[in-house]
Amino acid sequence: MLVASAGNVLVWAVWLVAGFACIGSGIAVVSFSSPFYSALALIGNLGSLAVLYLLLSAEFVAAAQVLVYAGAVMVMFLFVIAYIGPHSESPWMGGPSWQAVGAVLAAAAIFVEIVVVVGLKASGKLAHSEHVGAGFGSPAQIGRLFLTDHLLAFEITSIVLLVAAIGGVILGAHSRRDAPDEVASL
C-alpha cells in the first residue's frame, strides 16, 4: 500500500511537470514573434506530450510522437524556416485590435464548449478508469490492431501519405518551372 501511494505521488509529480510544460510551451508557440522560437517551443510541447502519453500507458504512440513529430516533422519545419529566413512579427501588433479580441474570445468559447460538452456527456464515466493488461499500448498490440480491426485505416493512411508526397513534388516542380520567368521579368 505504501509502495502504491509512493508511486501515485511520483506519477502526480511527473504529470504536473509535464502538464504545465505542455501548456506553457503551447502558449509560447502562439506568442513568440519569431517562427524559429515557435518551432523550438513546439518541440518542447511535443516532448512533454510524449511524457503524458507514457503516463496513459501508450508507449508506442509516445515513441512515434518523438520520432515522427519531434524528429522528422520539426526538422522539416526548421529547415523551411531557415530557408525562408526569419520574418518576425508581433502577435498583438499586426492588425486592428478588434481582430485580436475576437480571436481571443473565439478561442475561449471553444475551450468552454469542449469542457461543457465533455462534462455533460462523459463526466459519469471518467471517474473510474478501466484496469488494463501489461501489453496495453505495446507495439505488439498496436500492430495486431492495425492489421486486424483497423486494416482499412492502415491502407488509407498509406494512400494519404502517397498523395501528400505527390503534392509536395508537384508544388516543388511548379515553383522550379516558374523561376526563370520570374528572373526574366525582374
Added chain:
Amino acid sequence: MIALLGPEVTWYLGVAAFLFATGSLGVLLRRNPLIVLLSLEIMLNGGNLALIAFARNLGDGSGQIFALAVMAVAAAEVVVGLGLIVALNRKRVTLDVDRLNTLRG
C-alpha cells in the same frame, strides 16, 4: 492488470482542451503562415491527447490507432503546407495570410 496511477483522465482532457483552444487562438490571431501551421499542429496534438486519454479510460486500444492515423495526416498536411509556403516564397509573395487573397471571389 494495471490501474491508472496519478490524476484521473479528466485532468488530461482539461490539458487537451486547453491545447486545442491555444492552437485555435494561434490560427485565428497569427498572420505568418508558418506559425499558423505550428498552431495547427498544437490543435491536432490536443485532439490526440484526448483520444489517448479516452483509450486509457475505456481500456480500448482503438483510440491509439486513431491517434497514429492523426499523426500521419498531420505529417501529410505539413508536407503540403510547407510546399505551399516555399512556392509562395519563390514567387516573392509576402508571407502574410491576410494578403494571400488572390483566389477571393
